[in-house]
Amino acid sequence: MTTDTASRRIAGNDGAGNDGAGSDRTGSDGAARHARRHALADLLSRWSFLMPSMLVLTVMLAYPIFYTLEISFSSFDLASFSADQWVGWDNYREVMGDYRFWESLKVTLIYLAIALPLQVALGFGIAFLINAEWWGRGILRALFIIPMVVAPVVAGGMWRMILDPLWGIANYWLGLVGLGPLDWFGDANLAMAAVIIIDTWRWTPFIVLIATAALLALPKDVFEAAKIDGANWWSTLWSVAVPLLVPVIAATFVIRWLGAVKMFDIVLAATYGGPGKATNVINLFIYEEAFRSLRFAESAAMAVIVLILTMVLTGIFLRGSRKLEELF
């Protein structure tokens, strides 16, 4: 809101200065034309900043989404590789009646429900824990960038090797403490646990970094006041720091949510949806249906359902996150 008035002021100054100069030289008719042309040029220059991105995103984002909609209501002709006849809700009915679709939605929900709270809690917990003042703090913070710049597909493959039941070093160590060897990729629950471990390994450092920045940004006088009032470390943490951090925690949750609904690479490299369909997240399922089974119409219908579900939930989360709502 404040920026709007500021830019209006800039535009006003800009316009007034040039119009004044124009009317000195020409008659009143020419001045009006000049002003109109100037207003148009100004409008164009203002929109020219936003136009390129709108163009690219319309072509690459809006068009594919509408095309997905069209395919989802059509039968698909594999000979011409395009949408054929309008079939109404047929594809949706078929998808809704497919138990595999519901299974993969369930798998995705389990992953989201465990991974997201775990990562946010771990991230903020570790940030609190390790934020002691010592010479190595800066180095650690720098090193914490590394897991998140490791490509997810590399992370999946790398952990598959580490968790391997026969030769993996994790199982060797678990064996030393009497736990194992565990058949991480042969057991449905363990495979899901493995996927969550890999995802958590990749993303928790990101949350630690954000939490650290948020901790550093907290107002110090509040803590001094709490100290003077005789509050101990725990009550300071729970009744002063955590409430102040709630907006950042909510924002972090939304950011992770936006990333996690795209879950694909890690499962592809680590489990390929298995064993059975135990880790077959919805994105992998749609991918398989489209590009292996060539069921484009059905997968388009699934994509539309997932798109709507994601948008609705994202909207709800954005609404719940006050920090992000300030933007609108």
Place this chain on the structure above:
Amino acid sequence: MSVPATSSAPGSAFWHRMRILAAIIVSLFFLFPIYWMVLTSFKQQVEIFTNPPTFFFTPTLATYKEYIARADIVRRLVNTVIVATGSGLLSIVVGTMAGYALARIRLRGAGTIGLLILLSRGVPPIALAVPMFLVARKFGLTDKHITLILAYSTFLIPYVMWLMRSFFLSLPKELEESAMIDGCSRYGAFFKIILPISLPGLLSTLIFSMILAWEELLFALVLTNRHASTIPVAIAGIAGDTVNGANWGALTAVGTITVVPVVIFALLVQKWLIKGLADGATKG
């Protein structure tokens, strides 16, 4: 630079030492897998499959030599560099301009457009992959670098736009105001005044965009097959190659090649990167 919430821990000196110890243990957990991958990539095939696992051995480049030649890794590496650079540059130019428009220029309906673009960050790529593949096939645009570059811009432009928007909002308005009163055009103010002081923010956003493009798998899998195929596709192939058993030599060697340049890059600009990440999460 004390953090009051945490530096006044119970019992100070002892707890302080315990927390440093905890910090080291936690970072070992997060760094060990990468260390292990790099280490394994220098092992001979027989040393990879030993129980207990070996930490000390004579390093060899055998795996690198074998797979760089065989798996077409160099071409895929070049493709990945082209696509990451192309989409990073496209998105930074286009997204920065849009971010500036949303932060500073009064436009009717811009708020709605901004909100739509923010929401687009939630679009699951799989919903785009199916139609993109069909359209690219129809126009003969599959397996081309430009197709991937444009596909990546769907998630990079919104990212750059919102990050740069919050960055521009944090700059004092007086900067352009005075420049424009002095007769600078809107573009003049943007290029001469705003961009130079935004360079650190621009650089970290560009690098993070390039990293996101570097590691993308789904679009690359769907839109390319030979000519423009990228490194993540190769790794997915090696990781999923269960016919030949676990090919960990190839996996660790190609994985290391993929990770090391990005890590070096990220560590060089880590200060800006962390700030950009934190701003991105807390402001956009």
